[in-house]
Amino acid sequence: MTATAETNTxxxxxxxxxxxxxxxxxxxxxxxxxxxGIGFLAAFALSIEEYLTLVNPDYVTTCSINPVVxxxxxxxxxxxxxxxxxxxxxxxxxxxxxxxxxxxxxxGFRAPRWYRIGMQLGTIFGVVFVxxxxxxxxxxxxxxxxYCMVVWVVTIAIFWYTxxxxxxxxxxxxxxxxxxxxxxxxxxxxxxxxxxxVIVGMILQAFWTYWSGLL
Numbered sequence: 001m002t003a004t005a006e007t008n009t010x011x012x013x014x015x016x017x018x019x020x021x022x023x024x025x026x027x028x029x030x031x032x033x034x035x036x037g038i039g040f041l042a043a044f045a046l047s048i049e050e051y052l053t054l055v056n057p058d059y060v061t062t063c064s065i066n067p068v069v070x071x072x073x074x075x076x077x078x079x080x081x082x083x084x085x086x087x088x089x090x091x092x093x094x095x096x097x098x099x100x101x102x103x104x105x106x107x108g109f110r111a112p113r114w115y116r117i118g119m120q121l122g123t124i125f126g127v128v129f130v131x132x133x134x135x136x137x138x139x140x141x142x143x144x145x146x147y148c149m150v151v152w153v154v155t156i157a158i159f160w161y162t163x164x165x166x167x168x169x170x171x172x173x174x175x176x177x178x179x180x181x182x183x184x185x186x187x188x189x190x191x192x193x194x195x196x197x198v199i200v201g202m203i204l205q206a207f208w209t210y211w212s213g214l215l
Contacts, residue, residue: 032102
């Protein structure tokens, strides 16, 4: 599957071709709507859990299941407030934008190039931040938060397909890497699955002593 050329309207918005609409336009819109909605709910649920913890120090979070799967341990860490306030607030705001963008795209909105670049920059920040949090959870905090892991999954997918969309359709110049982008687009789901499997492997390795003790 490859993307085709596009035309630009007078106001600078992108006018997708039929193949782009079929492959990227509506598919990306659905990903933004569903993935953004799931991410929003996960971030919102985590915010509620954190609020209940603040008002009641004895409250045990519903996502604290065992010593490894423990939202409470993650929320008590300094990394949970990387910018001086709870991280879930970032997720609530960011996923609200993503979800709204999905609704707009499915309604026929043709985003201008600056908007697409803004989404690209936002997803780059999100995926970098998420991988920093993954590392911190596995090797510094030594605990996993189920709601956080949901956010990891959707953030990676949103970044991946936003990047393929923008590079494949020329919103961001791919330059000499254009053939590589085209090739990767043909196996996009394989790359995404391998990405997730690497993270699963990291989780198994980081907590192997605990997992093996359950066998």
